[in-house]
Amino acid sequence: MASLQLLGVEKSYKGGASIIKKLDLFVEDGEFVVLVGPSGCGKSTLLRMIAGLEEVTAGHILIGDKRTEGLPPSERGVAMVFQSYALYPHMTVAENMGFSLKMAGLPKPQVAQAVERAAEVLQITHLLQRKPKALSGGQRQRVAIGRAIVRQPSIFLFDEPLSNLDAALRAQMRLELAKLHKQLGTTMVYVTHDQTEAMTLGDRIVVLNGGHIEQTGRPMELYERPGNQFVAGFIGSPKMNFLPCRVQASSERGATVQIGSSPRPLQIPAPSGRVAGEPVCLGVRPEHVRLTTPDQGIPARVDIIEEMGDVAVAYLHVAGLERHLVVKTPSSAMGFYEGGQVGVAAELECCHLFNQQGVNLSLG
Amino acid sequence: MSAVMERRETPAAAPVKSRRRWLTRKTAPYVFISPFFILFAVFGLFPLLFTIYLSFHYWDPSTGLGGMKWVGFENFTFVLTDDWFHKSLYNTFWIALVSGVPQHLAAIPLAFFLHTRLSRWRNAVVGLYFLPFITSTVAISLVFTSLFSRDYGLINVLLTQMGQWEVAGLRPLGWVFPTENIDWNDPGYTKWVISFVVWWRYVGWNTVLYLSALQTIPKDLYEAASIDGASRRQQFWHITVPLLRPMMFLAITLSIIGNLQLFEEPFILTGGLGPGGTSIGGPDQAGKTAAMHMYATAYIESDFGTASAVAWLLFLIIAMMTWANNKAFKEKS
Ligand SMILES: Nc1ncnc2c1ncn2[C@@H]1O[C@H](COP(=O)(O)OP(=O)(O)OP(=O)(O)O)[C@@H](O)[C@H]1O
Ligand SMILES: [Mg+2]
Numbered sequence: 001m002a003s004l005q006l007l008g009v010e011k012s013y014k015g016g017a018s019i020i021k022k023l024d025l026f027v028e029d030g031e032f033v034v035l036v037g038p039s040g041c042g043k044s045t046l047l048r049m050i051a052g053l054e055e056v057t058a059g060h061i062l063i064g065d066k067r068t069e070g071l072p073p074s075e076r077g078v079a080m081v082f083q084s085y086a087l088y089p090h091m092t093v094a095e096n097m098g099f100s101l102k103m104a105g106l107p108k109p110q111v112a113q114a115v116e117r118a119a120e121v122l123q124i125t126h127l128l129q130r131k132p133k134a135l136s137g138g139q140r141q142r143v144a145i146g147r148a149i150v151r152q153p154s155i156f157l158f159d160e161p162l163s164n165l166d167a168a169l170r171a172q173m174r175l176e177l178a179k180l181h182k183q184l185g186t187t188m189v190y191v192t193h194d195q196t197e198a199m200t201l202g203d204r205i206v207v208l209n210g211g212h213i214e215q216t217g218r219p220m221e222l223y224e225r226p227g228n229q230f231v232a233g234f235i236g237s238p239k240m241n242f243l244p245c246r247v248q249a250s251s252e253r254g255a256t257v258q259i260g261s262s263p264r265p266l267q268i269p270a271p272s273g274r275v276a277g278e279p280v281c282l283g284v285r286p287e288h289v290r291l292t293t294p295d296q297g298i299p300a301r302v303d304i305i306e307e308m309g310d311v312a313v314a315y316l317h318v319a320g321l322e323r324h325l326v327v328k329t330p331s332s333a334m335g336f337y338e339g340g341q342v343g344v345a346a347e348l349e350c351c352h353l354f355n356q357q358g359v360n361l362s363l364g
Numbered sequence: 365m366s367a368v369m370e371r372r373e374t375p376a377a378a379p380v381k382s383r384r385r386w387l388t389r390k391t392a393p394y395v396f397i398s399p400f401f402i403l404f405a406v407f408g409l410f411p412l413l414f415t416i417y418l419s420f421h422y423w424d425p426s427t428g429l430g431g432m433k434w435v436g437f438e439n440f441t442f443v444l445t446d447d448w449f450h451k452s453l454y455n456t457f458w459i460a461l462v463s464g465v466p467q468h469l470a471a472i473p474l475a476f477f478l479h480t481r482l483s484r485w486r487n488a489v490v491g492l493y494f495l496p497f498i499t500s501t502v503a504i505s506l507v508f509t510s511l512f513s514r515d516y517g518l519i520n521v522l523l524t525q526m527g528q529w530e531v532a533g534l535r536p537l538g539w540v541f542p543t544e545n546i547d548w549n550d551p552g553y554t555k556w557v558i559s560f561v562v563w564w565r566y567v568g569w570n571t572v573l574y575l576s577a578l579q580t581i582p583k584d585l586y587e588a589a590s591i592d593g594a595s596r597r598q599q600f601w602h603i604t605v606p607l608l609r610p611m612m613f614l615a616i617t618l619s620i621i622g623n624l625q626l627f628e629e630p631f632i633l634t635g636g637l638g639p640g641g642t643s644i645g646g647p648d649q650a651g652k653t654a655a656m657h658m659y660a661t662a663y664i665e666s667d668f669g670t671a672s673a674v675a676w677l678l679f680l681i682i683a684m685m686t687w688a689n690n691k692a693f694k695e696k697s
Binding site for chain 1: 582584585587588589590591592593594598602603606607609
C-alpha cells in the first residue's frame with residue numbers, strides 16, 4: 001500500500017496541444033479517489049501516466065515516496081483494470097490471473113495458491129478453467145479485477161471498469177468494489193463517467209476539466225458546495241438549473257434577483273457587496289425546486305413530465321427564460337399535468353449564485 | 365418489405381414483363397449469376413472431370429479423341445512405382461521444406477519488428493518486401509540466373525573475394541568462403557538455389573499476412589502484459605505467438621499448397637525445356653518437381669493419361685498434408 005503524489009504533472013503529445021496542465025494531486029494511503037470529467041478531458045491519460053504506460057512530459061509522479069521516472073509499469077506496484085478488460089483471450093481464467101506471478105518467476109504451486117485466494121474473494125473459483133470468451137461481461141470484469149488483486153499492488157487503477165455492464169450488474173459490481181476496498185484497504189484511483197459511482201464509491205472526488213482540476217472534495221462537499229459553475233453542473237443528476245439573471249439589490253441577508261420576467265424576486269443567501277445590475281447566474285438543483293399553486297411562487301407552465309416511478313422530473317417553461325426549468329419531485333406529490341400552470345418555489349438556502357467567471361459567490 | 369415493393373412496382377413492371385417474359389423476378393437472379401457457373405463449368409469443372417476420366421486411359425492427343433484406350437488402374441500403378449515420380453516427389457518435399465520453414469521463421473519476427481518499431485516507413489518497407497511476390501517469375505529467374513552465373517555472377521565474385529582476402533600472406537576466411545568460382549549448376553546446388561529463390565520470393569507475402577494478423581491484436585493486451593511484468597520478448601512469446609496461431613494455420617496451409625505445386629521457379633531456373641526435350645529439372649534432374657514431372661509426362665512424352673494420374677496423386681498428397689496441418693493446429697487449441 002502506498003500514497004500517490006502528482007507534482008506539476010503535464011502531458012502533451014508531439015505537435016499537439018497539452019492534454020494535462022500542471023496538475024497537483026495527493027492521494028492518501030488507502031484512499032479511494034474518483035476522477036470524473038467530461039469526455040476527452042484527460043482522465044485516461046492521467047491514469048496511464050500513473051501506470052507508466054504513457055510518458056510524463058513534465059513534473060513528477062511519486063508512488064509511496066518512490067520517484068517513478070524511468071520505472072517500467074511492472075515495477076511501480078500498480079495494477080490497472082481496463083475498460084475493455086484486456087483479458088488474454090488464449091489463456092484460461094486461472095492463467096490470466098496468474099500471468100504476472102508467472103512472469104515474476106514464482107513457482108507454480110505458489111501461483112496457483114494466489115490465484116485460488118483471489119478467485120475466492122471474487123467468487124469465480126468455478127470459472128478458473130474457462131477461457132474469457134466463455135464468460136459473461138460481469139464475469140470478465142471480475143476476472144480483470146482478480147488479475148489485479150493477485151499482484152497485491154499498492155495502488156489499483158480503474159479506467160471506467162463498469163461502463164460495459166448493464167445497469168443491474170453495474171449496481172452489484174459497485175457494491176462489490178466498495179466491499180473490496182474495505183477488505184483490502186488499498187489505495188484506489190477510479191475513473192468514471194457515472195454520477196452514482198462517483199458519489200457512492202469515492203472517499204474523494206476529483207473533477208477534471210480540460211486537463212486541470214476544477215475541484216476536489218468529499219462527494220457531499222462537491223454536491224452541496226460546488227466551487228464553480230462547472231462542478232455544480234457536473235455533479236448531480238439531473239443537472240443543476242442555471243438561470244441567468246441580474247442582481248436587483250444586495251444586503252446582509254443576501255442578493256435579490258429576478259427570475260425571467262417573474263414579478264416575485266428571490267433573495268439568495270450570498271455575501272453582501274454585490275452591485276445592483278450585476279449579471280449573475282442562479283444555480284438550483286432540480287431536487288431543490290418545489291411546485292406549488294400558480295398563485296404562489298414564480299408562475300410556470302408544465303411542458304413535459306418524465307415519470308420515473310419514485311420521482312417525476314418535470315420540464316417547466318418560465319416566461320422570460322430560454323431554457324426549461326427542470327424539477328424533480330416525489331411522484332406522490334404530483335398534482336399537475338402536462339400543459340398545466342404551476343407555481344415554482346426554490347429552497348433558497350440550497351441555491352447558488354455564480355458570477356460571469358463561473359465562481360460560486362454563495363460560498364463567501 | 366419485398367411484398368410492399370412488389371406491389372408498388374407492379375404497374376411499372378407489367379409492360380417490361382410482356383416484352384421479355386424469360387427475365388422474371390424469379391429467373392433474373394439465376395441469369396445474372398450464370399456467367400460464373402458457365403465459365404466455371406467449361407474451364408474448371410469439365411477439365412477436372414476429364415482428367416479423372418483420362419487417368420484411367422492411355423491417350424496421346426495427337427491420335428485424336430478416338431485414340432483413347434482404357435487401361436484401368438495401370439496409370440496409377442505405373443506412377444506409384446516410377447522412380448522418376450519418386451525422385452520428383454522427393455525434390456518437391458525437399459524444396460518445400462527448405463524454402464517453406466524458413467519463410468515462416470523469418471516472416472513472423474519480421475512482421476513483429478515492422479509492427480512494433482516502424483510507423484511512418486512501415487508501408488514502404490512492407491511494399492519492398494512484397495515486391496518479389498508480384499514480379500514476374502521469368503524476370504526473377506533471369507536475375508537470379510545471372511547472379512548465380514559461374515564466371516561473372518555477382519554471388520561468386522562476392523564469395524571468392526571473401527575467401528581470397530589475404531592478411532600477411534594468409535587467407536583467414538578461406539576455410540569458410542570459397543576461393544574458386546563455384547559452379548552453381550552443379551546438381552548438388554540446384555535445390556538450394558531454387559529453395560533460396562522461392563524463400564526470397566514468398567517471405568514478403570507471409571510477412572504481409574502476419575502483419576495483418578498482428579494489427580488485429582488489441583494494443584491493451586500488450587499494455588496489460590507490460591503491467592504484469594512481461595518483457596518485450598515475453599510479450600512476443602506469451603501474447604503475440606499464441607494469438608497468431610489462426611494466421612499461422614492459414615499461412616502454412618497456403619505454403620503447403622503452393623510449395624507442393626511448385627513449377628515456375630524451378631522450371632525457369634533450371635533452364636526450362638531444352639530443344640531436344642532434355643533439360644527438365646537441370647543436370648541430374650535435381651530440380652525436377654512433381655508438377656514439372658507431370659508437365660513433362662504430358663507435353664514431352666505425350667502421355668496424358670499418366671500425367672492425369674500424377675496430377676490426381678499430387679492432389680491427394682496435398683490434401684493429406686493440409687489435413688495433417690489442420691490436425692496439428694486444432695489439437696492444441
Ligand atoms: N496518442 C495521442 N495523440 C494525440 N492526442 C491524444 C492521444 N491520445 C489521446 N489524445 C487526446 O488526449 C485527450 C485526452 O484523452 P483521454 O483518453 O485521456 O480522455 P478521457 O478523459 O479518458 O476521455 P473519455 O472519458 O472519453 O475516456 C483527448 O482529447 C484525446 O484526443
Ligand atoms: Mg478514457
